[in-house]
Amino acid sequence: MLTNVRSDRVKSVRSLSRRSVRERTGRFVVDGPQGVREAIRYAAARVDDLYVTSAALERHDEIVQAALEAEIRVHETDDAVLEAMSDTESPQGLLAVVAAEAATLDDVLAGSPRLLVLLSHVRDPGNAGTVIRGADAFGADAVLVTEGSVDVLAPKVVRSTVGSIFHLPVVTGLDVEATLGALASHGIRTFAADGVGDTLLPDVDVSRPHAWVMGNEAWGLPVEVRDRCDEVVRVPISERVESLNLAMAATVCLAASSGATRRV
Amino acid sequence: MLTNVRSDRVKSVRSLSRRSVRERTGRFVVDGPQGVREAIRYAAARVDDLYVTSAALERHDEIVQAALEAEIRVHETDDAVLEAMSDTESPQGLLAVVAAEAATLDDVLAGSPRLLVLLSHVRDPGNAGTVIRGADAFGADAVLVTEGSVDVLAPKVVRSTVGSIFHLPVVTGLDVEATLGALASHGIRTFAADGVGDTLLPDVDVSRPHAWVMGNEAWGLPVEVRDRCDEVVRVPISERVESLNLAMAATVCLAASSGATRRV
CATH class of the missing domain: 3.40.1280.10 (SPOUT methyltransferase, trefoil knot domain)
Structure with a gap:
């Protein structure tokens, strides 16, 4: 379980709230069960990592299972880590890092x-x-x-x-x-x-x-x-x-x- | 010009952001030129006071004139007073205190x-x-x-x-x-x-x-x-x-x- 709110990983996810970082890395964050579920359903190949609190792991078992089946890396975190990763105060326990799609x-x-x-x-x-x-x-x-x-x-x-x-x-x-x-x-x-x-x-x-x-x-x-x-x-x-x-x-x-x- | 952000008047207007105060006094706040203009047009008799910064006084002259014609009390304030009265950070220079209407x-x-x-x-x-x-x-x-x-x-x-x-x-x-x-x-x-x-x-x-x-x-x-x-x-x-x-x-x-x- 990830518990260190000061880790490089947490800082790196959190930095995706800045446009310049999103543009440089080609990555963005989706949080909340509905958004994460749709990311896995429609864009699983673009989902790098899924971060889930223990409570959300239990509550949203079907989302986590779908992520595992799609071979997405799933990380359990404590509440503080998920909050530190997200730019919202109530990230609802689930957060994914997704690669941007270059539609033309x-x-x-x-x-x-x-x-x-x-x-x-x-x-x-x-x-x-x-x-x-x-x-x-x-x-x-x-x-x-x-x-x-x-x-x-x-x-x-x-x-x-x-x-x-x-x-x-x-x-x-x-x-x-x-x-x-x-x-x-x-x-x-x-x-x-x-x-x-x-x-x-x-x-x-x-x-x-x-x-x-x-x-x-x-x-x-x-x-x-x-x-x-x-x-x-x-x-x-x-x-x-x-x-x-x-x-x-x-x-x-x-x-x-x-x-x-x-x-x- | 009102310049004292700690005055009773400022506190009293600011307290209208609380539901309990609105219910007790039967008053509420509208801020921004569009809302204030419509309050004066459609409910002038219910507008107690209009607070205007110097900049807004110049910029929204027609609103201020309409308020004066409707015999609404118009108070010039400095920016700090208007900001202190409003619950928003950018109140756009105009704010009115209005009596609630008891529609049934x-x-x-x-x-x-x-x-x-x-x-x-x-x-x-x-x-x-x-x-x-x-x-x-x-x-x-x-x-x-x-x-x-x-x-x-x-x-x-x-x-x-x-x-x-x-x-x-x-x-x-x-x-x-x-x-x-x-x-x-x-x-x-x-x-x-x-x-x-x-x-x-x-x-x-x-x-x-x-x-x-x-x-x-x-x-x-x-x-x-x-x-x-x-x-x-x-x-x-x-x-x-x-x-x-x-x-x-x-x-x-x-x-x-x-x-x-x-x-x-």
Whole structure:
């Protein structure tokens, strides 16, 4: 059992809460039973190590068994070690170190995607995570993220995807203009979601391949990005409400695309 | 200008971050320009005091003018005083103390509501605030909150409604069984939103008055509550995703009710 909170191993795992360390090592952390379970189910080959407290070992036996069957190294730790490894105060007893996957836009486009989300300069970890979870729930083929956005492998983002980060490709570091060009050349229509849009969500044709383009939480999408999209789409809301937040708007648009709210 | 961070006034405002103080005094705090602006627009008679830093006084002149026209007491403060009054580290220069409104279920029902949300044992401030914002955006007539839920006048909830808390009645402290009974006797159909539901969201009849019933973040709705609702409704999502979070599910259901995603 690992009991030394000052060990190099603990320091090394804990350092993955820093973006620079994640980028240098190509590793990130997922904690909590749901995220760890999905990592083992969908990305076992990328899981380096699983750290489990004694209590979690008992409580989440099926997760630990799945890890052992996948030949993942499982380490029992005391509570203090797991807490020291995690950036959250209540890491729920399970934490895995996972190798990042280098998904590319070309890979995604080669799969003839029907539904995509492009996040442009999204900064809030909770928003990014919720959009990834929503994209997964509503059957998107991938999430595309521009340069200048939050790191999707940050612990808070990974945590708020509740495992969805392992279900679909998330391509990062994209140039927004080049990405819009690539989508257009592959016949994927682009819908900028923005409160200034002329097209109302119920009028959008979601039957053909399309990508929702979502802007920054505070300033939305720059006009030059909106202008390059095929449509600028507004979710119809009450006049007294200034806007939906990013995660809500993305969720509603994705739900509409998937047929979760209407037969398509 | 108020400059003494240790004054009784500062302590008194700061103490409103505690539920017991809010309940005893019938007052709560709203901070940030959007929330304060909506408080003055929609509930000026309930705003006791407005505190503004010098920078915000210049930047948000139209809000301050509206407050003065409504005969609200406006106090200039230095940055330290405003920070000491607020429970957030970046209160954006504006903070108002507002009297709570005692909305009742009877008042709401007397208005022949067409769309309601009932939150049962919802605990997370961000979720509660986002649902109130979504209810407002999608034209709900009121939000109903059961006993055992987060206090909707807590600073984090108020902040995440971004002013919506002043746009529609929020009735709190309700007994879930009694509320479901009252809704039924007023001809309001009740839809429990739950992943176990037999009815899919696209099949729900949203043309008649109805209430969405949302359960706790972790354990959902107790079976006896689900059984008392007219329908148990599931948002259709990918099989690999265990659930939507509460705020996402509520947003999608409310959007469907409002016709934001389909013509109704």
